[in-house]
Amino acid sequence: EAEVAQSPRYKITEKSQAVAFWCDPISGHATLYWYRQILGQGPELLVQFQDESVVDDSQLPKDRFSAERLKGVDSTLKIQPAELGDSAMYLCASGAPTGVGEQFFGPGTRLTVL
Amino acid sequence: SQQGEEDPQALSIQEGENATMNCSYKTSINNLQWYRQNSGRGLVHLILIRSNEREKHSGRLRVTLDTSKKSSSLLITASRAADTASYFCATDAWGAQKLVFGQGTRLTINP
Numbered sequence: 001e002a003e004v005a006q007s008p009r010y011k012i013t014e015k016s017q018a019v020a021f022w023c024d025p026i027s028g029h030a031t032l033y034w035y036r037q038i039l040g041q042g043p044e045l046l047v048q049f050q051d052e053s054v055v056d057d058s059q060l061p062k063d064r065f066s067a068e069r070l071k072g073v074d075s076t077l078k079i080q081p082a083e084l085g086d087s088a089m090y091l092c093a094s095g096a097p098t099g100v101g102e103q104f105f106g107p108g109t110r111l112t113v114l
Numbered sequence: 115s116q117q118g119e120e121d122p123q124a125l126s127i128q129e130g131e132n133a134t135m136n137c138s139y140k141t142s143i144n145n146l147q148w149y150r151q152n153s154g155r156g157l158v159h160l161i162l163i164r165s166n167e168r169e170k171h172s173g174r175l176r177v178t179l180d181t182s183k184k185s186s187s188l189l190i191t192a193s194r195a196a197d198t199a200s201y202f203c204a205t206d207a208w209g210a211q212k213l214v215f216g217q218g219t220r221l222t223i224n225p
Contacts, residue, residue, distance in 0.1 A: 048211075102159035
Protein backbone atom coordinates (compact mmCIF):
# COMPACT_ATOMS: atom_id res chain seq x y z
CA GLU A 1 0.00 0.00 0.00
CA ALA A 2 1.40 3.41 -0.99
CA GLU A 3 2.40 5.66 1.90
CA VAL A 4 3.65 9.18 2.47
CA ALA A 5 7.31 9.08 3.49
CA GLN A 6 8.92 11.57 5.85
CA SER A 7 12.44 11.96 7.20
CA PRO A 8 13.89 12.27 9.67
CA ARG A 9 11.42 10.81 12.18
CA TYR A 10 13.05 12.67 15.05
CA LYS A 11 15.25 15.77 15.14
CA ILE A 12 16.87 17.46 18.11
CA THR A 13 18.53 20.78 17.51
CA GLU A 14 19.66 23.85 19.39
CA LYS A 15 17.95 27.17 18.95
CA SER A 16 19.34 29.35 16.15
CA GLN A 17 20.32 26.26 14.13
CA ALA A 18 18.81 25.38 10.76
CA VAL A 19 16.68 22.27 10.28
CA ALA A 20 15.12 20.67 7.24
CA PHE A 21 12.39 18.08 6.82
CA TRP A 22 11.68 16.00 3.74
CA CYS A 23 8.43 14.54 2.44
CA ASP A 24 7.67 12.20 -0.44
CA PRO A 25 3.94 12.05 -1.16
CA ILE A 26 1.99 9.17 -2.62
CA SER A 27 2.77 8.85 -6.31
CA GLY A 28 0.31 10.77 -8.44
CA HIS A 29 -0.96 13.05 -5.67
CA ALA A 30 -0.72 16.60 -6.97
CA THR A 31 -1.60 18.22 -3.64
CA LEU A 32 0.87 18.25 -0.77
CA TYR A 33 0.36 19.74 2.69
CA TRP A 34 2.70 20.57 5.57
CA TYR A 35 1.12 20.79 9.04
CA ARG A 36 2.50 21.65 12.46
CA GLN A 37 1.00 19.92 15.47
CA ILE A 38 1.77 21.15 18.95
CA LEU A 39 1.39 18.51 21.67
CA GLY A 40 -2.22 18.18 22.74
CA GLN A 41 -3.61 20.14 19.80
CA GLY A 42 -4.83 19.44 16.31
CA PRO A 43 -2.69 19.89 13.19
CA GLU A 44 -2.44 23.41 11.79
CA LEU A 45 -1.81 23.94 8.09
CA LEU A 46 1.48 25.67 7.31
CA VAL A 47 1.59 25.41 3.52
CA GLN A 48 -0.32 23.74 0.69
CA PHE A 49 1.12 22.93 -2.74
CA GLN A 50 -0.69 22.12 -5.95
CA ASP A 51 2.02 20.51 -8.07
CA GLU A 52 4.97 22.89 -7.62
CA SER A 53 2.88 25.98 -6.86
CA VAL A 54 2.03 27.29 -3.40
CA VAL A 55 -1.75 27.47 -2.94
CA ASP A 56 -1.83 28.63 0.68
CA ASP A 57 1.02 29.71 2.95
CA SER A 58 -0.93 32.20 5.03
CA GLN A 59 0.04 30.51 8.32
CA LEU A 60 3.69 29.97 7.43
CA PRO A 61 6.06 32.20 9.48
CA LYS A 62 7.92 33.38 6.45
CA ASP A 63 10.66 35.14 8.37
CA ARG A 64 12.08 31.78 9.39
CA PHE A 65 10.18 29.05 7.54
CA SER A 66 10.44 28.15 3.87
CA ALA A 67 8.98 25.33 1.80
CA GLU A 68 9.59 24.15 -1.71
CA ARG A 69 8.39 21.49 -4.09
CA LEU A 70 10.60 22.13 -7.07
CA LYS A 71 9.54 19.34 -9.44
CA GLY A 72 6.06 18.93 -8.07
CA VAL A 73 6.89 15.65 -6.36
CA ASP A 74 8.81 15.61 -3.06
CA SER A 75 9.03 18.61 -0.77
CA THR A 76 11.32 20.17 1.81
CA LEU A 77 10.33 22.34 4.78
CA LYS A 78 13.11 24.40 6.33
CA ILE A 79 13.36 26.40 9.53
CA GLN A 80 16.17 28.89 9.97
CA PRO A 81 16.85 29.83 12.69
CA ALA A 82 14.95 27.41 14.91
CA GLU A 83 13.35 28.79 18.07
CA LEU A 84 12.24 27.03 21.26
CA GLY A 85 8.59 27.51 20.26
CA ASP A 86 9.11 25.50 17.07
CA SER A 87 9.21 22.25 19.04
CA ALA A 88 6.33 20.26 17.61
CA MET A 89 5.38 17.42 15.26
CA TYR A 90 5.66 18.34 11.59
CA LEU A 91 3.27 16.34 9.44
CA CYS A 92 3.20 15.99 5.69
CA ALA A 93 0.07 14.88 3.86
CA SER A 94 -0.95 14.37 0.26
CA GLY A 95 -4.19 13.74 -1.51
CA ALA A 96 -6.96 15.22 -3.50
CA PRO A 97 -7.37 18.99 -3.56
CA THR A 98 -9.39 20.30 -0.63
CA GLY A 99 -13.09 19.88 -1.16
CA VAL A 100 -12.78 16.53 -2.85
CA GLY A 101 -11.52 13.86 -0.48
CA GLU A 102 -9.27 12.53 2.21
CA GLN A 103 -5.69 13.37 2.99
CA PHE A 104 -3.01 10.75 3.55
CA PHE A 105 -0.55 11.54 6.30
CA GLY A 106 3.05 10.54 6.78
CA PRO A 107 4.41 9.43 10.18
CA GLY A 108 5.66 12.93 10.98
CA THR A 109 8.93 14.45 12.19
CA ARG A 110 9.16 15.19 15.91
CA LEU A 111 11.27 18.33 16.35
CA THR A 112 12.77 19.28 19.70
CA VAL A 113 14.53 22.63 19.97
CA LEU A 114 16.84 23.00 22.99
CA SER B 115 -7.12 29.08 14.31
CA GLN B 116 -9.21 25.98 14.96
CA GLN B 117 -12.74 25.88 13.68
CA GLY B 118 -13.78 22.55 15.15
CA GLU B 119 -14.17 21.91 18.83
CA GLU B 120 -14.35 18.33 20.05
CA ASP B 121 -16.19 17.26 23.13
CA PRO B 122 -15.19 15.69 25.41
CA GLN B 123 -11.46 16.45 25.44
CA ALA B 124 -10.81 13.05 26.99
CA LEU B 125 -12.91 9.91 27.30
CA SER B 126 -12.12 6.68 29.12
CA ILE B 127 -14.39 3.63 28.77
CA GLN B 128 -14.30 -0.13 29.20
CA GLU B 129 -13.62 -2.43 26.30
CA GLY B 130 -16.84 -3.44 24.60
CA GLU B 131 -18.66 -0.20 25.41
CA ASN B 132 -19.61 2.39 22.82
CA ALA B 133 -17.71 5.68 22.53
CA THR B 134 -19.28 8.89 21.30
CA MET B 135 -17.34 12.02 20.39
CA ASN B 136 -18.81 15.31 19.26
CA CYS B 137 -17.54 18.09 17.03
CA SER B 138 -18.93 21.57 16.65
CA TYR B 139 -17.89 24.07 14.01
CA LYS B 140 -18.58 27.68 13.13
CA THR B 141 -19.01 28.21 9.40
CA SER B 142 -20.76 26.50 6.50
CA ILE B 143 -18.86 23.50 5.25
CA ASN B 144 -18.32 21.48 2.10
CA ASN B 145 -17.54 18.32 4.04
CA LEU B 146 -16.42 17.11 7.46
CA GLN B 147 -13.85 14.40 8.04
CA TRP B 148 -12.79 12.34 11.05
CA TYR B 149 -9.21 11.19 11.59
CA ARG B 150 -7.52 8.95 14.15
CA GLN B 151 -4.02 9.46 15.52
CA ASN B 152 -2.17 6.89 17.55
CA SER B 153 0.35 8.29 20.00
CA GLY B 154 3.28 9.95 18.24
CA ARG B 155 2.17 8.91 14.77
CA GLY B 156 0.53 10.44 11.71
CA LEU B 157 -3.20 10.76 11.21
CA VAL B 158 -5.33 8.12 9.53
CA HIS B 159 -8.50 9.05 7.69
CA LEU B 160 -11.62 7.35 9.05
CA ILE B 161 -14.62 8.77 7.26
CA LEU B 162 -15.81 11.75 5.22
CA ILE B 163 -19.37 13.07 5.31
CA ARG B 164 -20.57 15.69 2.86
CA SER B 165 -22.76 18.63 3.78
CA ASN B 166 -25.80 17.08 2.06
CA GLU B 167 -25.46 13.82 4.01
CA ARG B 168 -26.88 13.21 7.48
CA GLU B 169 -25.41 9.87 8.45
CA LYS B 170 -22.66 7.56 7.29
CA HIS B 171 -21.40 4.16 8.42
CA SER B 172 -18.08 2.40 8.05
CA GLY B 173 -17.63 -0.87 9.94
CA ARG B 174 -17.99 -0.06 13.65
CA LEU B 175 -18.04 3.68 12.95
CA ARG B 176 -21.15 5.80 12.62
CA VAL B 177 -20.95 9.51 11.82
CA THR B 178 -23.81 11.97 11.89
CA LEU B 179 -23.90 15.52 10.64
CA ASP B 180 -26.38 18.22 11.60
CA THR B 181 -25.64 21.29 9.50
CA SER B 182 -28.41 23.30 11.19
CA LYS B 183 -26.62 22.88 14.54
CA LYS B 184 -23.16 22.91 12.94
CA SER B 185 -22.24 19.71 14.71
CA SER B 186 -21.14 16.15 14.03
CA SER B 187 -20.75 13.05 16.14
CA LEU B 188 -18.57 9.97 15.80
CA LEU B 189 -19.79 6.75 17.39
CA ILE B 190 -17.48 3.77 17.79
CA THR B 191 -19.41 0.66 18.73
CA ALA B 192 -18.07 -2.36 20.61
CA SER B 193 -14.80 -0.61 21.41
CA ARG B 194 -11.49 -2.45 21.45
CA ALA B 195 -8.15 -1.70 23.12
CA ALA B 196 -6.76 -0.90 19.67
CA ASP B 197 -9.22 2.00 19.40
CA THR B 198 -7.19 3.88 22.01
CA ALA B 199 -6.07 7.02 20.16
CA SER B 200 -6.86 10.69 19.60
CA TYR B 201 -9.72 11.47 17.27
CA PHE B 202 -9.94 14.70 15.29
CA CYS B 203 -12.67 16.25 13.25
CA ALA B 204 -11.62 18.41 10.31
CA THR B 205 -13.83 20.76 8.38
CA ASP B 206 -13.54 21.89 4.80
CA ALA B 207 -15.27 25.24 4.95
CA TRP B 208 -16.83 26.77 1.85
CA GLY B 209 -14.30 29.00 0.18
CA ALA B 210 -11.51 28.18 2.59
CA GLN B 211 -9.74 25.63 0.37
CA LYS B 212 -8.19 23.89 3.36
CA LEU B 213 -8.98 21.49 6.20
CA VAL B 214 -9.19 22.97 9.69
CA PHE B 215 -8.73 20.49 12.52
CA GLY B 216 -10.22 20.57 15.98
CA GLN B 217 -8.31 20.00 19.22
CA GLY B 218 -9.20 16.32 19.34
CA THR B 219 -10.67 13.84 21.80
CA ARG B 220 -8.30 11.47 23.58
CA LEU B 221 -10.00 8.11 23.82
CA THR B 222 -8.73 5.41 26.19
CA ILE B 223 -10.19 1.92 26.08
CA ASN B 224 -9.57 -0.01 29.30
CA PRO B 225 -9.30 -3.81 29.00
